[in-house]
Amino acid sequence: MGEVTVVYILGISCYYHDSAAALIKDGIVVACSDEERFSRIKHDSSFPKKAIQFCLEKEGITSKDLDFVVFYEKPFIKFERILLTSLYYAPKSLSLFRESMKEWFFDKLWVKSHIISELKIPSQKLLFSEHHLSHAASSFYCSPFKESAVLSIDAVGEWTTTSWGIAKGNRLDLKEEIKFPNSLGLLYSAFTVFAGYEANEGEYKLMGLAPYGKAKYKKEISNLIDVKKDGSFSLKREYFSYQYDLTGVYTKKFKEVFGDRNVMPDKVIEYYADIAASIQSVFEDMLLKIVDYIYSKTTTPNICFAGGVALNSKANWLILKKTKFKNLYIQPSAGDSGGAIGAGLYIYHHVLGNNRSYMMDRVYFGTSNDNNEIEKFLLTKKISFVKSKNDKDLIDQTVDVLSRGKVVGWVQSQAEWGPRALGHRSILADPRFSYMRDIVNTKIKFREAFRPFAPSVIEERADEFFDLGPYKNQLPLRFMQLVVPVAKKKRDKLGAVTHVDGTARPQLVDKETNPLYHRLIHEFGLKTGVPVLLNTSFNLKGEPIVNTYEDAYKTFIKSGIDVLVLGKHIIKKSKK
Amino acid sequence: MKTYRQWKKIAKKIAGFQADVILFLIFFIVLCPLSLLFRKLSKNNSFKEQNVRIYWVKRKKTVHDITWARLQ
Numbered sequence: 001m002g003e004v005t006v007v008y009i010l011g012i013s014c015y016y017h018d019s020a021a022a023l024i025k026d027g028i029v030v031a032c033s034d035e036e037r038f039s040r041i042k043h044d045s046s047f048p049k050k051a052i053q054f055c056l057e058k059e060g061i062t063s064k065d066l067d068f069v070v071f072y073e074k075p076f077i078k079f080e081r082i083l084l085t086s087l088y089y090a091p092k093s094l095s096l097f098r099e100s101m102k103e104w105f106f107d108k109l110w111v112k113s114h115i116i117s118e119l120k121i122p123s124q125k126l127l128f129s130e131h132h133l134s135h136a137a138s139s140f141y142c143s144p145f146k147e148s149a150v151l152s153i154d155a156v157g158e159w160t161t162t163s164w165g166i167a168k169g170n171r172l173d174l175k176e177e178i179k180f181p182n183s184l185g186l187l188y189s190a191f192t193v194f195a196g197y198e199a200n201e202g203e204y205k206l207m208g209l210a211p212y213g214k215a216k217y218k219k220e221i222s223n224l225i226d227v228k229k230d231g232s233f234s235l236k237r238e239y240f241s242y243q244y245d246l247t248g249v250y251t252k253k254f255k256e257v258f259g260d261r262n263v264m265p266d267k268v269i270e271y272y273a274d275i276a277a278s279i280q281s282v283f284e285d286m287l288l289k290i291v292d293y294i295y296s297k298t299t300t301p302n303i304c305f306a307g308g309v310a311l312n313s314k315a316n317w318l319i320l321k322k323t324k325f326k327n328l329y330i331q332p333s334a335g336d337s338g339g340a341i342g343a344g345l346y347i348y349h350h351v352l353g354n355n356r357s358y359m360m361d362r363v364y365f366g367t368s369n370d371n372n373e374i375e376k377f378l379l380t381k382k383i384s385f386v387k388s389k390n391d392k393d394l395i396d397q398t399v400d401v402l403s404r405g406k407v408v409g410w411v412q413s414q415a416e417w418g419p420r421a422l423g424h425r426s427i428l429a430d431p432r433f434s435y436m437r438d439i440v441n442t443k444i445k446f447r448e449a450f451r452p453f454a455p456s457v458i459e460e461r462a463d464e465f466f467d468l469g470p471y472k473n474q475l476p477l478r479f480m481q482l483v484v485p486v487a488k489k490k491r492d493k494l495g496a497v498t499h500v501d502g503t504a505r506p507q508l509v510d511k512e513t514n515p516l517y518h519r520l521i522h523e524f525g526l527k528t529g530v531p532v533l534l535n536t537s538f539n540l541k542g543e544p545i546v547n548t549y550e551d552a553y554k555t556f557i558k559s560g561i562d563v564l565v566l567g568k569h570i571i572k573k574s575k576k
Numbered sequence: 577m578k579t580y581r582q583w584k585k586i587a588k589k590i591a592g593f594q595a596d597v598i599l600f601l602i603f604f605i606v607l608c609p610l611s612l613l614f615r616k617l618s619k620n621n622s623f624k625e626q627n628v629r630i631y632w633v634k635r636k637k638t639v640h641d642i643t644w645a646r647l648q
Contacts, residue, residue, distance in 0.1 A: 076648040090603065090611035097607065098599045112648060127645035163635070176632040232631030351645055 007354075008065055010055065011344030012048060012115065013072040013134070013336050015108050017200050019048040020337035023055035024344040028358045029142070031055040032365045032417050034337045036544040040551070043201065044544075047114060048340075054367065063119040070347050072339035073131035075111045077158035079104055081180060089244035096244050127351075129343035131157025132307070135334075136174060138342025139304035140167040141349055142360035143329035144475070149298040150174070151291065154307035154335070155185035155200075164294045167304070170349040170356050175297070181243040182234050184286060185309050187225065190240060190249045191279040194258060195272045196265030199249065200308075205265070207314055208451040210280040211501035213273030220257055221282045231290030268450045284315045291323045301326040306342070310334035311419065313505050314483040320471050332363045332479040333418035361475060362513040363422055366415025367547050371567040374549045378569060383553070386570045391516060397570055398563075399523045402430055402533070406562035407440060409538055411552045412516055413567075415545070420480045421537035422507055423456060423517035425545050425552070427561060429534040431455050434495035436534060443560025446541045454480055455497035456507040456535040458521050465490045465532060466506055477508040496534050507535060 011022040014035070022032035031054065036042055038050035056062060063069075082104070086097040107114075116123055129137070135152040147168045155161065161183035165174035189199040192206045226234045239257075242249040262272045291303065303325040310316065310330045320328050331338050348354050378385050388394035402408055408428045416422050427444060429436045437453055457465055463472060467485040476482050483505045486498045497504050511518045525531025538546045540559055546552040549566045556564040556571070564571040638644060 070645070074648055086603075087607055087611050087614060090608045094600075094603055097603050098596065101599055102595055124646075127642070128648050129645070133640075165635075174635050176634055178631065179633060228631055230632060234631065347645060351640055351642060 007067050007348065007352075008059075008061060009344040009348055010052065010063075010066050010069045010119075011072065011134075011340035011342070012052070012069065013339040013343070014047050015045055015075075015111070016336055017043045017045045018335055018337040019045050019051070020333070020340040021048045021051035021055050022340040022344055023059055024341070024348060025059065027141075027345065027348050027354055027356060029341055029345075029360060029365060031058040032333075032341060033367065033415070034333075034544070037366060037415060037547040040544060042542060042544050047118065049118065052119070063121055066119070066121060066125065068125050068127055068344075068347055069115060069119060069121055070127045070129055070343040071111055071115065072129055072134040072336075072343040074128050074158055075108055078131075079109060081156075081159050085180075085243055092241075093244035095246045099246050127347055129339075129346050130160075131339065132160045132163045132177070133172070133174060133346055134339035134342035135306035136163070136165060136167070136304070136342065137172055137346035137350070138331045138338040139306035139310075139329060139334070140172055141345035141356060142331045142341065142358070143302075143304050144359045144361075145302040145304065145327065145329065147300050148302035148304045148329070149294050149300050149325070150304045150306070151294055152305075152307045153184050153287075153290075153309035155189060156180045156183055161185065162290070164290070164297075166298055166300075170354060172346065172350050178232055181237065181240070184233070184283065185307070186240070186242050186249070187235060188279060188283055188309070188312075190242065190254075191221075191275060193249050194254075194261055195276055196262035202265075203308075203311070205448060205451060206276045207280060207312060208448075208499075209268065209273050209276040210314070211277070211499055211503070212268045212450060213270065213275070213277035215277045215281040216274045217258075217278035218281055221278050223257075224254075225282070225286070227286055227289065229289070231286065231293040233286060266448050280314065283312070284318055287312075287315050288318060288322055291319055291325065295324045302329070303327070304329045304331075306331060306334050306338065308335040310481075313481050314503075316476060317482040317484055320474065320482070321469075328474055328476055330476045330479070330481045331360060331418075332416075332420065332481075334481075335419070338418070361478070363416045363418055363420075363479060364414040364424055364513075365417045368414045369411060369549045369567055371569070374566045374569055377549060377553075378566075378571070381553075383571060384574075385566075386572075388568045388570060391519065394565070394568055394570070395516075395520050395523050398520060398565055399527055401563050402428060402524055403527050405430055405433075405436065405439075407444060407560065409552060409556050409561045409564040410517075410520075411538065411546065411549060411564070411566050415547055418479065419537075420507070421535065421545055422478075422480065423509060423514055423535065425538045425547070426456075426535045427538050429453075429496065430528070431494050431497045431532050431534040432528065432530055436496040439560075440496075440534065440536060444540070445536060450500075452499040452504070453497050453534050453536050454505045454507065455494060455532045456509050456517070456521055457532045458518055458525065459508040459510045461525070461531050462506065462508050465494065465530075466504065472508070477506065478510065478513070480505050480507040493530050494532060497532070506532075 009024040019035040035048035036044040086093040136150040163177035239254040
């Protein structure tokens with residue numbers, strides 16, 4: 001009998017933001033993580049050494065066992081873009097040139113030798129995908145679809161900012177693209193910065209602020225863009241400076257139209273809320289035009305969406321509601337970190353010609369916490385805890401504290417992949433009363449008061465609480481990627497998780513992929529009549545989501561969380 | 577050892593300053609004149625596209641095989 005050959009591919013994304021590694025075994029994702037979870041630096045862009053080590057250790061292999069290592073983009077083409085942009089915009093591009101050249105000459109140009117020396121692999125094993133191909137592949141090859149349209153939109157890759165294509169079986173072909181500096185992602189980021197938030201970080205905040213305002217400035221914003229019927233667009237350069245300036249994103253002319261930057265972004269200021277509503281509305285209109293165009297070219301009922309822009313969960317819902325596409329898939333980590341998965345899968349399927357057998361319907365690929373280790377840690381640190389006898393006991397005790405208005409830090413088994421905490425590294429609370437939102441915000445998260453919290457609901461009863469229409473079985477609902485209306489009759493029962501516009505971004509929890517969390521919500525429902533929990537990521541403002549039980553304990557001590565559940569162990573905060 | 581570490585810190589600062597000066601000179605002596613020249617003469621699409629209104633561009637058909645994947 002011949003030996004069975006296993007193909008291991010390691011995908012890597014790094015050097016921009018959210019660096020990550022993913023290990024793919026015969027086309028199946030077996031381990032993946034963002035580097036930030038280990039380094040504890042939010043949006044860490046450095047080489048993902050620890051994430052790679054985690055992936056290899058999890059599978060019990062070394063870098064020698066890897067068949068290929070794939071970097072998620074083509075660095076030389078990206079360098080060409082930066083060089084030509086500096087050249088074109090000189091002398092205005094001095095800061096771009098100076099800072100970029102330092103970054104590129106010290107680090108980014110040597111990606112190849114860096115990876116080879118870090119992993120000690122022969123150079124033939126190192127491959128490079130393209131930024132938008134990696135995004136598109138991360139969505140399609142993880143989707144349940146045999147055939148689909150694919151759409152990838154983010155700030156910028158090598159040259160491309162937006163691209164679409166068709167995928168069938170193991171083939172993925174991008175057909176058309178829009179190039180830098182015309183970028184929907186950068187347009188949204190420009191207004192994010194204008195509203196007082198940080199680009200690549202504050203886009204969620206702008207989205208959360210939008211429902212507080214009215215789209216009064218749509219016309220003014222539309223004047224900055226030339227949009228065609230087919231959804232393609234061109235930004236008017238005189239209003240934007242991100243092409244050539246690293247320190248600013250918009251010009252004086254932009255300020256003449258919209259005024260000065262928001263200096264109080266923590267508060268809801270009517271003008272900036274109106275701006276947020278306006279840019280969200282313009283953005284949605286543009287996205288829907290693009291999606292309609294893609295449908296006219298592909299006429300498949302399925303679409304896979306990827307890139308940082310696919311994290312705009314408000315707009316994602318409209319793709320299902322307002323276009324002819326019937327099914328939507330978004331890989332849980334749609335941004336740059338997801339490129340690590342996409343790069344590996346693209347090589348495995350499209351380049352090497354292997355068939356598909358994989359679908360990503362869950363997100364638990366990260367660090368695992370062993371109950372024995374947790375106990376050892378608690379005993380060593382002399383931390384008093386109660387060890388639950390079994391799952392029922394654990395859930396009964398947790399439901400009891402939750403229903404008494406306490407806030408619970410909940411850490412179970414493997415960490416989530418992607419930016420959302422989906423019931424393994426979560427802070428949980430009772431969603432029924434709006435004051436719970438203020439408690440979680442002021443005692444624990446310390447974030448802007450206007451930002452909503454998301455609910456987790458058991459899948460079989462999601463219809464009762466949210467107006468999901470025929471889209472209940474869409475996988476993005478499991479990954480908290482769609483903002484949907486809360487059922488009018490239930491809004492008063494979900495005071496802490498219903499946003500000001502009557503929407504929420506629910507996570508539908510199913511029994512099969514998330515049994516313990518499902519049971520917890522189910523039991524909470526039996527006790528309170530509401531099978532829903534407020535679920536927010538287990539981290540403090542400015543920190544990455546906790547990874548290990550030690551991270552969780554540190555966060556627990558620093559914050560106002562009342563009870564910490566680490567695996568089977570329940571720790572209550574002492575009154576001291 | 578302590579002196580060496582201190583020297584490394586100072587050397588790093590000097591290197592940073594040197595890099596800034598060199599890049600500044602390259603920018604104004606080489607890049608700026610080239611920029612003017614390129615703007616007038618360039619046939620390079622990637623360069624010209626920076627300031628013209630472009631919309632959907634068809635992607636070039638290339639075979640994505642291992643040779644393609646080895647290119648950076």
